[in-house]
Amino acid sequence: MTINGAQILTTLLERQGIKIVAGLPGGPILPFYDALKSSSIEHVLVRHEQGAGFIAQGMARTTGKAAVCLASSGPGATNLVTAVADAYLDSIPMVAITAQVPQSLIGTDAFQEVDTYGLMIPITKHNFLVRSPAELLEVIPLAFSIAESGRQGPVSVDIPKDVLTGTLELGEWPEPGRPEKAPAIADDQIKELAALITKARHPIIYLGGGVISANASALAHELTRRIQAPIVSTLMALGAIPPDEPLYMGMLGMHGSKATNFLLEETDLLIAIGARFDDRATGKAAEFCPTATIVHIDIDRAEIGKIKQPFLSLHGDANEILGKLLATLPAQQRPDWVRRTLELKAAHDLRMPSAAEDPLHPLGFCRTLASLIPSDSIVTTDVGQHQMWIAQAYPVRHPRGLLTAGGLGSMGFGLPAAIGASLAAPGKRVVCITGDGSIMMNIQELATLAELDLPVAIIIMNNAHLGLVRQQQELFYGQRYHACKFASKPDFAAIARGFGIRGVRIDPNDDPLAQIQRELARPGPVLIDMPIVEGAKVLPMVPPGAANRVMICEPEKAECSC
Amino acid sequence: MHTTLLELEVRNHPGTMSHITGLFARRAFNLEAILCVPLGTGATSRILLLVADEPRLEQVEKQLAKLHDVLSVRQRADLSPDLFRLLDDGWQAGATKPASAATAATAAG
Numbered sequence: 001m002t003i004n005g006a007q008i009l010t011t012l013l014e015r016q017g018i019k020i021v022a023g024l025p026g027g028p029i030l031p032f033y034d035a036l037k038s039s040s041i042e043h044v045l046v047r048h049e050q051g052a053g054f055i056a057q058g059m060a061r062t063t064g065k066a067a068v069c070l071a072s073s074g075p076g077a078t079n080l081v082t083a084v085a086d087a088y089l090d091s092i093p094m095v096a097i098t099a100q101v102p103q104s105l106i107g108t109d110a111f112q113e114v115d116t117y118g119l120m121i122p123i124t125k126h127n128f129l130v131r132s133p134a135e136l137l138e139v140i141p142l143a144f145s146i147a148e149s150g151r152q153g154p155v156s157v158d159i160p161k162d163v164l165t166g167t168l169e170l171g172e173w174p175e176p177g178r179p180e181k182a183p184a185i186a187d188d189q190i191k192e193l194a195a196l197i198t199k200a201r202h203p204i205i206y207l208g209g210g211v212i213s214a215n216a217s218a219l220a221h222e223l224t225r226r227i228q229a230p231i232v233s234t235l236m237a238l239g240a241i242p243p244d245e246p247l248y249m250g251m252l253g254m255h256g257s258k259a260t261n262f263l264l265e266e267t268d269l270l271i272a273i274g275a276r277f278d279d280r281a282t283g284k285a286a287e288f289c290p291t292a293t294i295v296h297i298d299i300d301r302a303e304i305g306k307i308k309q310p311f312l313s314l315h316g317d318a319n320e321i322l323g324k325l326l327a328t329l330p331a332q333q334r335p336d337w338v339r340r341t342l343e344l345k346a347a348h349d350l351r352m353p354s355a356a357e358d359p360l361h362p363l364g365f366c367r368t369l370a371s372l373i374p375s376d377s378i379v380t381t382d383v384g385q386h387q388m389w390i391a392q393a394y395p396v397r398h399p400r401g402l403l404t405a406g407g408l409g410s411m412g413f414g415l416p417a418a419i420g421a422s423l424a425a426p427g428k429r430v431v432c433i434t435g436d437g438s439i440m441m442n443i444q445e446l447a448t449l450a451e452l453d454l455p456v457a458i459i460i461m462n463n464a465h466l467g468l469v470r471q472q473q474e475l476f477y478g479q480r481y482h483a484c485k486f487a488s489k490p491d492f493a494a495i496a497r498g499f500g501i502r503g504v505r506i507d508p509n510d511d512p513l514a515q516i517q518r519e520l521a522r523p524g525p526v527l528i529d530m531p532i533v534e535g536a537k538v539l540p541m542v543p544p545g546a547a548n549r550v551m552i553c554e555p556e557k558a559e560c561s562c
Numbered sequence: 563m564h565t566t567l568l569e570l571e572v573r574n575h576p577g578t579m580s581h582i583t584g585l586f587a588r589r590a591f592n593l594e595a596i597l598c599v600p601l602g603t604g605a606t607s608r609i610l611l612l613v614a615d616e617p618r619l620e621q622v623e624k625q626l627a628k629l630h631d632v633l634s635v636r637q638r639a640d641l642s643p644d645l646f647r648l649l650d651d652g653w654q655a656g657a658t659k660p661a662s663a664a665t666a667a668t669a670a671g
């Protein structure tokens with residue numbers, strides 16, 4: 001059978017189990033679009049390639065499986081770059097397929113030629129420039145295998161137009177790419193870990209996003225209960241532990257709670273699982289958990305010792321390691337440590353007015369949101385204060401229940417990621433919490449959402465500012481505000497309606513929560529423009545570069561430390 | 563600066579060198595010199611890197627090992643960093659002394 005590169009690519013994606021791809025065509029990729037037209041794969045036409053990248057991320061973050069985005073050469077490929085870099089920093093499996101000018105033109109500064117291969121090197125796990133139709137048979141399965149193996153991440157595949165149109169006499173199809181098996185863990189390492197835990201007086205479990213990717217959340221929760229150790233989470237691990245677990249201490253670090261950061265000062269054994277000691281989590285790394293012996297469990301060997309040298313490291317799959325550990329570890333009691341944990345937690349609980357007193361209080365609203373949506377809902381955020389308020393106050397009730405751009409912190413993530421989540425989890429309520437700054441970065445995808453008619457609600461916490469920028473200028477630049485306030489206030493509800501989506505602006509004086517609830521109860525997409533107070537801050541806050549014990553708290557108290 | 567040698571075995575294709583040098587640039591690791599010799603049929607190459615002998619060396623090795631086209635990484639403390647100086651001597655001497663460059667390359671391969 002003679003078949004061209006575009007048909008090979010299409011069939012390989014079908015065989016890989018890909019049902020939906022997101023993208024936007026241009027000249028060099030047209031042979032592939034021609035083949036896609038007669039494929040079972042659904043194509044979501046975005047309005048900007050960054051939207052395609054984040055839609056793919058939304059699908060991948062929801063399912064744990066690699067998702068696909070497409071772009072043409074040149075500006076199509078450069079528009080994908082932010083979404084690929086974002087996937088890289090958050091270890092999200094994704095295959096980004098771009099077209100390239102024909103090989104005969106590569107290197108001639110041809111129209112819409114850009115060195116996509118070079119651009120993708122530092123922001124992908126691996127990347128390919130495919131040189132013949134035959135190479136596709138090897139590269140495509142391998143791309144999926146690499147994206148999903150070990151520490152997951154994005155893979156870029158750049159395909160010159162002549163590779164898409166070139167033909168091949170096809171023999172057999174290759175097997176679809178599958179994740180590789182994780183390295184095995186030696187029993188004596190598990191024994192050593194069990195002994196360290198048994199000996200520890202004040203252990204703390206520190207979860208990172210790896211615990212979600214490894215589907216190890218349930219076992220991490222079991223470990224907390226078994227050894228009676230408090231458990232803290234990075235932004236990326238929110239949802240791993242149910243919020244009603246008494247020993248769950250929420251987020252640590254820059255915007256973590258006081259109780260959590262103080263407790264970490266007292267631990268003698270820190271068990272890091274799928275966490276990378278990121279500076280937003282550790283504060284000044286040299287002063288993080290000063291008295292602790294560190295155990296580091298990670299699938300990426302290069303993370304071990306990168307920031308903090310562990311006493312014991314276990315290189316492997318977190319779910320497997322925790323399974324083996326729990327099989328040997330008897331229940332333990334630590335009444336004093338539990339008492340100390342609960343005491344700190346009670347003393348420094350997040351404070352916010354009740355919904356009756358102030359229904360649109362930023363933190364309060366994020367807490368209340370949970371009661372307005374089904375418990376299996378998926379929340380996405382953009383980047384800024386609203387993201388941190390969600391992280392602090394919204395009780396994420398299941399793994400993959402919160403999708404947020406952690407490592408790169410890309411404004412513009414929220415809306416397309418919500419579309420992707422909804423495509424991957426049909427029927428679930430998806431809510432994108434965004435800011436009046438961030439929504440503008442991919443607002444064009446409202447058109448895509450309108451066409452797909454998905455149950456995605458967008459709630460803009462509108463403070464008429466780049467709020468987090470304002471906050472930094474207030475705290476660290478002597479209130480010399482510059483370029484953080486928007487001079488014009490667009491009518492977002494009208495904009496949504498212009499795209500064919502329901503749009504409402506909440507009247508804060510007329511039972512706002514009831515208005516929001518009413519809108520959320522109606523089917524289909526909706527944009528809710530919700531005014532919040534201007535100038536509110538995300539607190540506590542550890543100043544960048546400071547140790548976590550130095551937290552800026554309530555304005556009148558300035559710095560607090562213990 | 564104290565230096566040491568890392569030996570890599572890599573898949574030989576056009577992007578491999580960019581991945582390796584890109585890694586050094588992106589992670590702000592020092593790379594002093596580089597020597598690459600194709601092996602056997604040319605499907606793989608051996609690369610010798612002259613790098614700073616600093617505490618971060620272990621991290622450099624681990625990051626290199628993660629690259630898909632890098633098949634193995636090991637330290638060659640037994641080889642002298644002078645290898646590269648010899649190579650340069652031969653190079654400077656030009657056509658009159660090509661033998662010393664060839665010797666250095668063989669020592670690496």
Ligand SMILES: Cc1ncc(C[n+]2csc(CCOP(=O)(O)OP(=O)(O)O)c2C)c(N)n1
Binds near residue numbers: 410434435463465467
């Ligand atoms: C693409 C991008 N550009 C700039 C920034 C820097 N930045 C971080 S938060 C923020 C303000 C976000 O404003 P908004 O979306 O309105 O959220 P708010 O902080 O007001 O809740 C900015 C500009 C970023 N994270 N991403």
